[in-house]
Amino acid sequence: MIRIAAVGDLHYGSDSAGTCAIDPDEVSAHADLLLLAGDLTRVGAPAEAGLLARELADVRVPIFAVLGNHDYHADEAPAVVQRFTDVGVEVLEGTGAVVTVDGARVGIAGTKGFGGGFAGACGTDFGEPEMKAFVGHTKDLAGKFGHALAHLDADMRIALLHYAPIKDTLLGERLEIYPFLGSYLLGQAVDEAGADLAVHGHAHGGTEKGVTPGGVHVRNVAQPVIRRPYRVYCLDD
């Protein structure tokens, strides 16, 4: 049994020091790895990332993260990534990693992802350059992420996202903003590569549980949704 702890949308700011609900001893006892599903900071300031990184430094299980839209706001994403890397958190973007847990190889591929909407009500890369850039960004990230997921040399695969890959887990959010909350292209990438679990954040008003059209479990672990320090999902190895 592989135990995966996951949470997103911690939105750490200068007012957050000492408020991290992830107890390093507890998560190290309850889980085999910890996934952070983006929006780790309030406005993407490296100092905010540093505050959270310090509170994660004593976690003794591998930590993987993706950035979220908030983590890009200050245009200092490389420095934000560095703060997490400094304490051993591996930040994924169109990349994957494999860790061995009790002899089982667990692969994680991650991306921030982006919006665009869901089949039947989605944007198309047609017309103005800005529209092509918007949808093109999602296509680019989904393509690299799907490639990384498909090429994990692992016994089980986990997809780590910030934006939502399906609309089931957006239930509770306003329909008008679905195209800004995720894209079917992310779900399609998960289904084409195959995965045992996909986790995401971003949709604070959404619902925890859903499934891709291909049958992969999806969990929205945005902290306002799960209202716990993190959730733990157990997968048979």
Place this chain on the structure above:
Amino acid sequence: MTALPDRTDEPTQYVVARVNEVLAHDPRVGELDVQVKVVGQQIFLTGSVSTVPRHELIGRVVEELLPDHQVHNEVVVTTSEGDPETEELA
């Protein structure tokens, strides 16, 4: 000559948009997930934020922006206490 717009008569949906813009771009706040409802001279703020200071700041920023409105700050602070809860996925 075209009259300058009278902000005391600003349509409600533009007031809502203005509040959302300020909450996103005010460097003290940076919040996208606050819902704003305007009823006459009253403003209701709902949604969730991560910390108590941020909750208080949101109310203060909207009061500064629209001093002639009564602000009801009903934004909640996300609770993240309790056991993490485990789910077994088949």
